[in-house]
Amino acid sequence: MSVNDADDEDARQPLSRANGLVLVMNTPKGRGVFATQDISRSTVIDVSPVLVFSQEEVEKHTQHTCLQHYTYYWPSKSGKTTTQALALGLGSMFNHSTRAQNVGWKRNFETEVIVYTALRDIKAGEELCISYGHARLWFEDADANNNDDDETDSNDDKDLAEIELSGLGRMEL
Numbered sequence: 001m002s003v004n005d006a007d008d009e010d011a012r013q014p015l016s017r018a019n020g021l022v023l024v025m026n027t028p029k030g031r032g033v034f035a036t037q038d039i040s041r042s043t044v045i046d047v048s049p050v051l052v053f054s055q056e057e058v059e060k061h062t063q064h065t066c067l068q069h070y071t072y073y074w075p076s077k078s079g080k081t082t083t084q085a086l087a088l089g090l091g092s093m094f095n096h097s098t099r100a101q102n103v104g105w106k107r108n109f110e111t112e113v114i115v116y117t118a119l120r121d122i123k124a125g126e127e128l129c130i131s132y133g134h135a136r137l138w139f140e141d142a143d144a145n146n147n148d149d150d151e152t153d154s155n156d157d158k159d160l161a162e163i164e165l166s167g168l169g170r171m172e173l
């Protein structure tokens with residue numbers, strides 16, 4: 001089959017990744033994604049396909065491994081319960097920022113991808129951070145001292161930042 005045979009537009013999910021991204025290996029947060037060039041607001045940073053685990057797989061396997069630090073909440077196949085999904089691609093590499101997240105994420109349950117989008121203009125050299133949500137973090141926040149600063153939250157797009165971004169932080173540990 002060639003892509004031309006897949007003429008049903010609904011059966012396609014365009015893929016995209018912003019230029020000028022690097023993975024830095026030794027940050028205070030572990031590995032992290034950084035910009036090496038300026039990125040404009042609303043740029044799609046990455047479209048990450050996900051691997052959806054069944055509830056049984058989560059209970060018996062993934063929650064007993066390091067995967068529990070990477071999975072997002074996701075509806076189960078029946079749509080009646082919630083399970084977890086692992087973002088492939090860059091989706092598992094974004095660190096959390098409580099006050100200065102510059103990337104929003106939105107789940108597409110139909111095509112099983114998470115789309116990561118710049119919430120504001122991002123300067124070369126900045127780390128790309130998402131919000132893991134408002135629940136208690138399971139690690140010591142490397143930005144803790146910075147969070148006390150009187151800086152204003154630079155996100156204009158509160159809806160994307162705080163309503164859609166509630167999965168990772170709810171992981172049970």
Ligand SMILES: C[S@@+](CC[C@H](N)C(=O)[O-])C[C@H]1O[C@@H](n2cnc3c(N)ncnc32)[C@H](O)[C@@H]1O
Binds near residue numbers: 142
């Ligand atoms: C989804 S992974 C992100 C990629 C991770 N840094 C790595 O090297 O694999 C989540 C993990 O990153 C680390 N992390 C993310 N945000 C952090 C933060 N604000 N402060 C400290 N560690 C953070 C924590 O170890 C957390 O369990």
